Amino acid sequence: INLAGDNARIMQAFGDKQLADQVLIRLHAFYPQARGAFTGYEIRRSSVDPSTGGAYLAFGPGQISKYWRLWEKPLQRITFAGEHTDTLYPGTLEGALRTGQRAAGQ
Known part of the structure; x- marks a missing residue:
């Protein structure tokens, strides 16, 4: 799940477990079986990741x-x-x- 804008700024204050729980709560509304299938999570915060500089990857024309x-x-x-x-x-x-x-x- 990729968050941007105001949602990303709000969620930035959450700890990793709290963020994962919030995502599962929202996902459950659309896919009730999601929580039972959930096995773990990995949180990446591009706004503080020095290797991304706060940006996501974008390929140039024809590269991909x-x-x-x-x-x-x-x-x-x-x-x-x-x-x-x-x-x-x-x-x-x-x-x-x-x-x-x-x-x-x-």
Whole structure:
């Protein structure tokens, strides 16, 4: 889950466990089974991460599209998913969801 703007500023004050709990509470409203399937979390705070400088990654034109066909099929036991691997909606939540569903079915 990526938070930006006012929500990110508010949540920045939360501890990691409190932040994960708040996300699960909100996720439960849409997917009641989510809490039972939840196995852990990792929190990354780009606003204080010196390696990101407070920004997210953005690829230039053509840098990532040449790999799309390679990411559509598993490589042995490795399955690729994520917003950057979707050919129709790259860089979006829709793309992340589509590729997650594709990978889960492979």
